[in-house]
Amino acid sequence: xxxxxxxxxxxxxxxxxxxxxxxxxxxxxxxxxxxxxxxxxxxxxxxxxxxxxxxxxxxxxxxxxxxxxxxxxxxxxxxxxxxxxxxxxxxxxxxxxxxxxxxxxxxxxxxxxxxxxxxxxxxxxxxxxxxxxxxxxxxxxxxxxxxxxxxxxxxxxxxxxxxxxxxxxxxxxxxxxxxxxxxxxxxxxxxxxxxxxxxxxxxxxxxxxxxxxxxxxxxxxxxxxxxxxxxxxxxxxxxxxxxxxxxxxxxxxxxxxxxxxxxxxxxx
Amino acid sequence: xxxxxxxxxxxxxxxxxxxxxxxxxxxxxxxxxxxxxxxxxxxxxxxxxxxxxxxxxxxxxxxxxxxxxxxxxxxxxxxxxxxxxxxxxxxxxxxxxxxxxxxxxxxxxxxxxxxxxxxxxxxxxxxxxxxxxxxxxxxxxxxxxxxxxxxxxxxxxxxxxxxxxxxxxxxxxxxxx
Numbered sequence: 001x002x003x004x005x006x007x008x009x010x011x012x013x014x015x016x017x018x019x020x021x022x023x024x025x026x027x028x029x030x031x032x033x034x035x036x037x038x039x040x041x042x043x044x045x046x047x048x049x050x051x052x053x054x055x056x057x058x059x060x061x062x063x064x065x066x067x068x069x070x071x072x073x074x075x076x077x078x079x080x081x082x083x084x085x086x087x088x089x090x091x092x093x094x095x096x097x098x099x100x101x102x103x104x105x106x107x108x109x110x111x112x113x114x115x116x117x118x119x120x121x122x123x124x125x126x127x128x129x130x131x132x133x134x135x136x137x138x139x140x141x142x143x144x145x146x147x148x149x150x151x152x153x154x155x156x157x158x159x160x161x162x163x164x165x166x167x168x169x170x171x172x173x174x175x176x177x178x179x180x181x182x183x184x185x186x187x188x189x190x191x192x193x194x195x196x197x198x199x200x201x202x203x204x205x206x207x208x209x210x211x212x213x214x215x216x217x218x219x220x221x222x223x224x225x226x227x228x229x230x231x232x233x234x235x236x237x238x239x240x241x242x243x244x245x246x247x248x249x250x251x252x253x254x255x256x257x258x259x260x261x262x263x264x265x266x267x268x
Numbered sequence: 269x270x271x272x273x274x275x276x277x278x279x280x281x282x283x284x285x286x287x288x289x290x291x292x293x294x295x296x297x298x299x300x301x302x303x304x305x306x307x308x309x310x311x312x313x314x315x316x317x318x319x320x321x322x323x324x325x326x327x328x329x330x331x332x333x334x335x336x337x338x339x340x341x342x343x344x345x346x347x348x349x350x351x352x353x354x355x356x357x358x359x360x361x362x363x364x365x366x367x368x369x370x371x372x373x374x375x376x377x378x379x380x381x382x383x384x385x386x387x388x389x390x391x392x393x394x395x396x397x398x399x400x401x402x403x404x405x406x407x408x409x410x411x412x413x414x415x416x417x418x419x420x421x422x423x424x425x426x427x428x429x430x431x432x433x434x435x436x437x438x439x440x441x442x443x444x445x
Contacts, residue, residue: 034349034356154361177357267353268414 022047024058024260025237026101026149031264032176033153038092041151043075045101046084051203051213051237052262054084058147062103063087068095068157094154096176098161101147105166107252109140123251142246145258152176164192167242167257172225179266180233187224190242190257194224198242202228204265205235230265237262303393304386304421304445306339310403311437314377315410321374322407322435323348325355329400335359336388336399341370351406354414379437386421386443396421405435419443 029042045063048055057080065073075087091097107123113135122130124140131138144166150159156176162168173184188198198220207213218226230236243256312322326339335358343349349367350356360367366389386394403415413435417428423445430439 032350032356034346034361036346039347152361154364156361179357266357267412 022049022056023051023237023239024101024145024147025052025262026060026063026099026147027052027235027262028099028149028151031149031151031235032266033091033151035091035153038090039153041089041091043087043089043099044084045087045147051207052205052235053208057081057083057085058101060085060087060101063099063101065089066098066100066159066161068093068097068159070159091151091153095157096150096152096159096174098159099149099151102144105142105144107140107142109138111135111139112137124249124253125251139254140252141243141254141256142252143243143256143258145260147260149262150175162189162192164189166190166255167195167198167240167259169238169240169259169261175263177266178230178263180230180268182268183227183229185225185227186238188220188226188240188242188259189224190244195242196220196222196224198224198226198240200226201239202230203237203239204230204232233265233267235262235264304443306384306386306401307442307444308339308382308384308401308403309440310380310382311439312375312377312380312405313432313435313437315407318409319376320408320410321376322405322410323352323374324403324405325352325360326401326403327355327359328394329358329402331398333358336394338366338370338389339384340372340382341367342372342374344374348408351408351412352404353406353412354402355404386445394421401441403430403436403439405433407435411435415439417441421445
């Protein structure tokens with residue numbers, strides 16, 4: 001019990017010492033499509049801590065859609081509302097599409113002046129010249145957060161396009177084959193190698209209407225894998241984070257990777 | 269003399285060959301006749317309010333949960349095929365030709381006596397073993413029912429009754445080997 005409490009506190013600290021930003025996601029109107037001529041899909045992008053209620057519009061400037069034939073494409077139109085960004089995309093080919101909304105790797109610094117915590121999007125050297133002499137707890141991380149989802153029209157393909165940088169999620173169970181009451185497995189890699197100890201949280205849609213968000217919490221094993229058995233069909237948000245000491249500490253103390261994956265769990 | 273003998277020999281050989289051919293074709297015909305049947309009396313329930321005829325798929329999965337035969341597919345628009353969730357995930361989306369070959373129109377509520385040969389999708393007789401019959405019924409602005417019944421294909425005639433669901437009345441199915 002004490003140990004549990006201690007880990008909870010540690011986890012809370014770890015989370016707060018990190019980006020402590022909202023959860024982010026791209027939520028497609030459809031994960032599974034059947035069509036002979038193609039179908040429109042609408043994508044919602046938001047930053048919110050309430051799965052899947054929208055809160056703050058997420059910039060979709062970096063939104064990219066990888067088609068089953070390996071072509072990178074863009075939505076046909078987009079709109080930024082206050083609480084969400086919306087993009088339209090016409091799905092034409094059969095197969096699996098990978099939708100990503102990843103920015104480029106960046107530096108993220110935090111520091112304190114007195115009790116007040118500050119943040120800055122600068123590297124460690126820039127931070128030193130930026131802050132006043134009484135600033136404490138200077139900390140800089142360099143990393144990349146991925147926001148992604150998969151949709152499949154007709155026959156699924158393994159269009160995962162892993163690029164070997166920072167934290168990545170490699171589906172072992174195809175994202176269009178995650179089914180209630182059946183185990184599903186995803187693999188995590190960091191810089192292209194399987195990564196153990198990745199912290200993962202999985203939350204089902206509709207958290208606003210449950211007293212207990214019923215978030216599944218787990219860590220990747222020595223093979224970088226997590227296996228979970230969702231007991232409800234529905235839409236889910238998976239959040240994965242990994243942080244480690246930076247190899248070269250000139251520009252950052254730590255490096256981190258994050259993944260926000262939106263997926264559906266189908267009825268049996 | 270020599271030629272005469274050989275003519276006779278050829279005749280005999282031809283006759284034997286012909287008889288053999290006949291017996292082979294007869295036995296294969298007999299084998300064809302011995303393919304069992306699967307009879308399903310499908311009951312699609314009457315519903316209250318706005319009614320769209322359901323999309324229906326029925327298929328057989330083997331012990332490895334692989335589909336060996338789609339028995340029927342009643343549907344309209346390809347757009348809604350995905351709503352026959354399990355059949356679409358495991359069968360339909362992976363075989364567009366099968367979908368085309370098997371498709372027929374939807375039917376409103378009623379009773380449908382159906383009969384199928386116990387073969388796989390390639391019309392080969394099913395081997396003895398354990399199978400599961402699946403019937404998936406999905407209705408626009410209505411519900412979905414997934415029915416399953418295990419059976420063993422052996423030498424015995426078996427009859428099952430699948431209990432009533434929200435979308436289906438009591439369904440009987442009979443396996444006649």
